[in-house]
Amino acid sequence: MTxxxxxxxxxxxxxxxxxxxxxxxxxxxxxxxxxGGLGLSPARLDKLKTAVAEATMxxxxxxxxxxxxxxxxxxxxxxxxxxxxxxxxRGGRSHDGVPENRAEVPDLDRKLDGExxxxxxxxxxxxxxxxxxxxxxxxxxxxxxLMMRIGSRDTRRGED
Amino acid sequence: xxxxxxxxxVRQVGDRAAVIDIKGDVTAASxxxxxxxxxxADRQGATRLVLNFRGLEYMNSGxxxxxVTFLIRANRNRQELAAFGxxxxxxxxxxxTRLDEAITIYDDERSAxxxxxx
Numbered sequence: 686m687t688x689x690x691x692x693x694x695x696x697x698x699x700x701x702x703x704x705x706x707x708x709x710x711x712x713x714x715x716x717x718x719x720x721g722g723l724g725l726s727p728a729r730l731d732k733l734k735t736a737v738a739e740a741t742m743x744x745x746x747x748x749x750x751x752x753x754x755x756x757x758x759x760x761x762x763x764x765x766x767x768x769x770x771x772x773x774x775r776g777g778r779s780h781d782g783v784p785e786n787r788a789e790v791p792d793l794d795r796k797l798d799g800e801x802x803x804x805x806x807x808x809x810x811x812x813x814x815x816x817x818x819x820x821x822x823x824x825x826x827x828x829x830x831l832m833m834r835i836g837s838r839d840t841r842r843g844e845d
Numbered sequence: 846x847x848x849x850x851x852x853x854x855v856r857q858v859g860d861r862a863a864v865i866d867i868k869g870d871v872t873a874a875s876x877x878x879x880x881x882x883x884x885x886a887d888r889q890g891a892t893r894l895v896l897n898f899r900g901l902e903y904m905n906s907g908x909x910x911x912x913v914t915f916l917i918r919a920n921r922n923r924q925e926l927a928a929f930g931x932x933x934x935x936x937x938x939x940x941x942t943r944l945d946e947a948i949t950i951y952d953d954e955r956s957a958x959x960x961x962x963x
Contacts, residue, residue, distance in 0.1 A: 796913050797916065804907065
């Protein structure tokens with residue numbers, strides 16, 4: 686068996702934000718600025734921005750209970766042809782209930798019939814926006830890892 | 846950080862249609878503004894509500910949830926919902942969430958209104 690050495694991830698940015706609702710806009714802007722020259726198409730950059738905003742909003746509201754003194758840490762890496770963004774919170778109360786991998790999938794029909802609440806779209810959006818999502822809770826830290834391949838095309842948007 | 850600004854302006858078009866011009870952000874925080882716009886359009890007797898997203902700067906999952914609430918109210922009152930001015934990105938999000946099956950999406954205002962008239 687042969688193995689192919691993968692380049693070590695290169696950290697491009699690392700910053701922390703107070704857990705204040707609305708700060709997800711700062712996170713998406715800083716991530717967009719960081720990855721701007723890496724070759725993500727505009728359509729895929731839009732998707733990454735949405736995923737970063739949603740994951741940061743979840744970290745602020747659910748992981749850190751919107752307590753401003755608790756930081757949300759955002760890190761951006763490049764690993765070969767992949768952009769990786771990690772968003773870490775302290776893994777507070779809302780992550781302790783239903784694990785994300787068992788969260789109810791939002792269904793518009795059920796919402797319109799009153800069987801589901803109108804919200805609950807955040808994780809659904811994250812999963813559909815990026816190429817891979819990995820969620821881990823370890824040592825009191827809850828991390829969402831978003832991966833986007835550089836150079837992939839978005840066929841839904843007619844990119845060639 | 847200041848709350849995101851959202852403004853919505855209601856324009857009555859003909860007897861039965863109203864266009865809601867959305868400017869700024871569509872998030873959970875925009876709900877009072879959108880519901881106020883809805884009530885204004887409803888009072889004017891609109892049976893077709895057209896959302897103009899040309900001025901949309903940012904929409905998140907909270908905004909999508911708010912649109913679902915808006916849709917429930919419109920369905921209850923037998924009002925049609927249409928939209929135009931969505932960017933490709935947000936149009937794709939409408940498709941993913943299947944909002945596009947309940948809110949008919951048009952390329953521009955003229956199409957959204959002429960379809961209502963036909």
